[in-house]
Amino acid sequence: MKRTLLLGVDLRPGEGAGIAAMFASLFLILLTAYLLKPAREMLILTEGTAEIRSYAVALQALLLLVFIPLYGKFSRRFTSYRFMRIVTAICVATLLAFAVLGSVFAVPVSMPYFVWLGAYSVMIIAQFWAFASELYSREAGERLFVIVALGASIGAWVGSAVSRELVNHLDAYGLMTCGAVTLLLASLPARFATRSVPESARGRPESGEVAQPSLMAGFQLVLGKRYLLLMAVFVILLNLVNTTGEFLLASVLEALYAQGSAAGDILVDKGTYVGRFYSTFYFFVNFSGVLIQYFLVSRLLRVAGFGAALLFTPVVVFLGYSALALLPVMAWFRYFKVVDNSLDYSLQNTVRQMLYLPLSRQEKYEARAVIDPFGQRLGDLLQAGIIFAGLNLLGMRAMDYLPVAAVLAAVNIAVVIAILYQRRKLLTP
Template identity: 75%
Template sequence: MTTSSPAGSGWLRQTLLLGVELRPGELRGVLAMFATLFLILFTAYLLKPAREMLILTEGTAEIRSYAVALQALLLLVFIPIYGKFSRQFDSYRYMRIVSAVCVATLLAFAAAGQAGMAISVPYFVWLGAYSVLIIAQFWAFASELYSREAGERLFVIVALGASLGAWVGSALSRELVNYMSAYGLMIAGAVTLALAALPARWATLSVPSESRATEATEQTSHPSIFAGFQLVLSRRYLLLMAAFVIMLNLVNTTGEYLLSAILEQMYAEGSANGSIAVDKGTYVGRFYGGFYFTVNLLGVLIQYFAVSRLIRMGGFAVAFLLTPCIVFLGYASLALLPILGWFRYFKVAENSLDYSLQNTARQMLYLPLSRQEKYEARAVIDPFGQRLGDMLQAGIIFAGLHWLGWQSTDFIPAAALMAATGLVLALLIVRERARILAAQKNEQQQE
């Protein structure tokens, strides 16, 4: 920040930019990255209500849980292909290619659905894989574009684009479900996703040399198409990150199942007593539209007012550990006192923290890594790790319902135990990251 600005102007600029120190030439690039991520998340929240409308109309919460597991199997095939092609293109061009493939797939789903084909499960599976892969692709691009020092300062502003895009998208989709079918939402999402690649080009041209990634972290050569999996298995830091993402998502999707089960119960009771007069698809679409709206509004507020200040005052470790700590305490409290009426509010808090604070801190984990690790290892840790957590969750739901005879509330203590495991993994990651940074600092001093 320049010191020549008037006091009032400087205060306003600090507030609008979340208290982040912007250096000369950085504003245009960081706003372009903000806009790209805004459009990516805006698109995601046009597509998510369409997913819920289709899967819970044609199936049940249990079928939804099993469909989530298929996403991991899809990624087993797709990630090696993704990693192989990521070595052949520069980061911006590769981002455009991935986006174009996703746009074409969305339009194909919309056309097939309007032609009368049953697409709920295929679309659900594809969207789960897409939603994590497209975001991982963006952050790989961002962490390659910015140096570690610049990324730790500027990612807070960039990540606000995710929170704001998700909030605006959920607010709009909450209204659109009253006028558009699921297929109309898919077409709208294809348009906004196509637009997302445009500001990313401005970012590549606008980031000053002082803020660009110049550290040539040594890469391990892995010509195999399974290089990403080999990288993760060969490095303790990456393996801990993968285990943490799996556990975090295992806890979150168990909560999503509980929320869906509660929603089905509410609809059945409301239909029986006449208090609900709309069809199930509309009821589900309205509920999730409102749910996502609240989650993302709270996420925006946390991102805007709390994240940068927490990182600056408490440091990375506090920011990274806070969410898994709160999630553990929340599920532990619900296990002791299972008040289902309050569960939706806890899910709002959990998802809001995950989308804002935890997401920002998790992206910073990749800044000290090589390009190959930022792309190929990230594609394993984020998309595949999340979907593997989903697959394990589906197994837990199946075993609990069909072998153990559990009711929905019986899954809460299991979620609390998994949340405790996630907190332990987070502590180990913080320690390993500190070790890696210290080793890199020693190498630089020796040079």
């Protein structure tokens, strides 16, 4: 029963307290994210359209071009936990500023909030996993990160369930305020974890490593090592496919609202309809993610191996988009996106974090800050260009992007195979 409750993980003496604290911290971080996401959609789709939403996503990449070099510079100056507290405090202050500006002073914050939240969402999670990768050894991380990642799945599910109810009582600014509180609480368990991890599971401090002085050190690391460069390409393609799907989902939602309003079946305003749809959508995505994380991830890793686990999600995504390209039924797309996102948030996220375990501290922080946040937002930027060119130059409709997504997913499978080859070389003595 113990092995079942712990996802079949080999939890050794003294490891329980630290891993529970890491679980709690990531739980609160993801709960926060799913309080903030419906607020984003309520603002952006009320004041704009699905097309405007896709262009706003692209601005996030430009923000990260400025932020990542500063992040890398400051990460060298502080211990991992102190740096995590500083990043969290800045994010809490920014959230409260958005809430006050929008609710008290009626400043239109939908676009800056959307851009900031996209950068925040990947940066805060990358920061947590960099902290975890430094705290635990590679052997311990490969055993225990499955439990930590379950905190993300359950936190996202609980957050989406809570926001599903809160959208009936709070506006977007109320959700932002709630998110600021839960994010502040998220930094507390991490402090306990730093004191509780046993020496047998703790990562060893590196000696003789000199941090690169350049502000662009993270970009230099990624471009100078094939393993990191392939990981960056993988993240870009993964996010390019996913955000294309998000554009399609927003387009489907707009079509459903227009049809329902015209027929008299939908009696609420667009903001409320969008908030309810996305809170329900995220609820089912994250409920499925919990089930996948609990019943599939550790067993797939143990039985089929790391390579099969890393390939699983790209293959499912490719097959899904290929099937929908052949038979583009709009109503089915919502259900496919539930499967796509739940796999991405659970299995794919867990094994992707394990790719960093063999790397140095500088690579875990600075290269990760390029690969995860900037790679994802660069994928968004490319997606915005594809959407703009297709809609405005080629006369494409929303569902015409299904075969495009299928081709990109196929390319990503080839990139994953190349990553596994480089990882095998890296781990070979």
